[in-house]
Amino acid sequence: MIAWRRSIVIAAFVAAIVAVVVLNARAAGSVAGASATIRLTEVAHASGIDFVHQAPALDPKIANVAPHVGALGACVSVADVNNDGWPDLYFTTSRFGASNALYLNQKDGTFRDVSREAGVGSVNLPGEGVSMGAVWGDYDNDGFEDLLVYKWGYPQLFHNRGPGRFEDVTAQSGLKRWMNSNGAVWFDFDRDGLLDLYITGYFRSDIDFWHLTTTRIMQHSWEFATNGGKNLLFKNLGLGHFKDVTDSLGVGSTRWTLAVTAADFNDDGWPDLYLANDYGPEELYLNHEGKHFELARAGLSDDSKSGMAVALGDVYNRGEHDVFVTNISEKGFLFQGNNLRLNFLKELGRFDEVATGPVADAGWAWGAQFGDLNNDGLLDLVVANGFISGDSAHDYWYAMSKIAGAQGNIFEDAKNWPPIGSASLSGYERSRVLLNRGQAGFVDVAQEAGVTDRLDGRAVAMADLFNRGVLDVIIANEKGRVLLYKNTFPLSRRERGAGGEDSRRERGPGGEGWVEFKLVGTRSNRSAIGAEVTVEFGSGRQRQVVDGGMGFCSQNDRRLHFGLGGQGLGKVTIRWPSGTQQILTGLAIDHLHVVTEPQ
């Protein structure tokens, strides 16, 4: 009797092992694609963009970890710099002597680097630091987008004096503070119509990476580090002057912030700050009428990972700002998983984390952006991945795992880190293109969509670069060339048959109708950064915000793009940063609408 009972137990034991194998295979295969309705074609070189990022060369005292520490700085930011109605592109590099690039859109499918003439290229200089990223915003409301370059070094503010002419106004701006920054966002926190500036600190600001006085520069915890650089909030006083109001507003986090974005998450009319922190939990600073910020719990402090980027998107067309934060996953070693947090702040006072499958595990994920790539009415997601692509026969993960679980005072000192040499660390990872299928979830269609690169992706931005009614994707890669993925999905039947409202805009590919908005602030900041547009179509409504910096080291185009999924366009509600609410009805579809804020 015991024998057959034991046989049953053995059978159950074997069945459990088989179940582990099957479920594990399903997890590994969860990134497999489906039939793609997204098609992207890489056209950077053909478009005249051959920009290659160069990593910084740091003090030899940290040579053992230099490839790790210095693996940042590839950025892309989008803005219509010369007000010609076509988005332009700014890229950063991080080597002394190397030039950043400002590519003007030539309106014929190509771009031309004008950084030398414009005076915004030569910013990577000894004593001044190297570029880590840039954000555009019209801080003086003169109708031209100005440029803030944040650095490991002194940030630089360039005033756009007119098409193609920039002036470095850092010295008189009050912004000249040495920071080791990897993020910044323009936003009008006090709604006075002037864009303020939040610059994040990653490494401490007393660290000069070219003249190190100590090697104790690293995080003291992999999960709860608070010894990073201090984030700073600068209030725009007007006339090109900024004042540090960090401490009085309560937003001086030292949690190794890698990315920040701003939006009104709790619908109180004031823009809040959402931080993605490396070695620590995400932080949401709720804005109390521009007088002070409060660190919200919102369920974020329970979940500590390695935040790299923060992107906003109304994932299920609920009219909310949901949040996607990238993190690290590496087979066998670490499964942090990316976070997709649905916003239930108003209802429940918190976010719900719902990432699974390919959304959760994209590898060592960096930049990400939401955008409706096939105009089906649902926001898709592009994620750039990969940290250090070195010698593929040598992997640094094991060496790093030696110290990852150790005491903080050991690995806080860079000299205790095993030398990385030429090893890879989550290198040669592919980018992800995640098709949003609504309640059926996201599925990775990168391969089918034509996104096959394995460069070390950092920044992702989206823009309708060629004014066709579809979003294109730009990816800036660390120590690699820029990739420009042109949206090339075949024309839908509806679009082939539809008549154009605007003869300047050729009929766009993919999806079932679209609408775009370019907003011009009057009482609000002229860039309309922080303005929110909610478009109703079908049974849903999608909400987007004009961003002053989003993702990782990136900024999307000011113009907001909505796919309509073949459904009729209903009411459009614009909430301006000033508080003005504007309702538009009967708008034409397949059309860019330029809307000026009512006086």
Next chain:
Amino acid sequence: MRIAVDPKYLIVFLITLVLVVGEARYGILGGYQRLATTLGVCVATELLLSWWLRGRVANVASAYITGISLALLIKPQANMLWPFALGAFLAIASKYVLTYHGRHLWNPSNFAIALLVLIASDSVAILSHQWGNDLGTNLVIWAFGLVIAWRARVLHVTLTYVACFVVFAVLRHFLVGGPLLAEIAPITGPMYQLFVFFMVTDPRTTVSTPRGRMIVVAIVALVETLIRLAGDYQLALLRPFYVSPPILALAMVGPLAMLWDLRRTALRA
């Protein structure tokens, strides 16, 4: 009057302390559903299998220790519960299936975790840095752990392993170069706390003599060092092993030592 406490309950106390401190300070569980799953499955499997195969309901203290160990050590992909459920079942079931002369050969949680990291590496990783890297907390655990190991009469096992680890760390430092502290660093982490106090010391899966136990853990440390060297020299074939060297070293050495010991005891009898 001195009250005799079963060493098993001292271990129960210690692992409960680890759980409470880790969760209160760091949210180390990553969700109470994980603890509920592992504890529930471990206890239910122990009760069911002991009754089904042995006709009596077993004490669940051992299943409790295993359940908490698994809840703390398994770090799977986002929102996956099945590694906890299946890992818990396999851990306890291994005590009834993988036996020799009526004794089980693997420490249950060691068996389950080693199996999961080897055959489910796309889904499962192991506890590494999710402990805050805070010296104070670790000192508390080490202090309680050493006292309880002493009361449970397994301190010689713990100390032998720690001494061997440090000696081999120095050796690796000279062999592969790199900072000495990087080689010693792993033992300051939380995974090793669970390892040295709950796995290598498990009286049910260690050999019968104190000297034998010390030799076995020394061999475990040696095999661990070989795995670590494989990591340093990037032997691709052994990559599945160097994600968790001590766990897999024990999973290989422990059962062989038990087999040898049981066989030797049987021959003497």
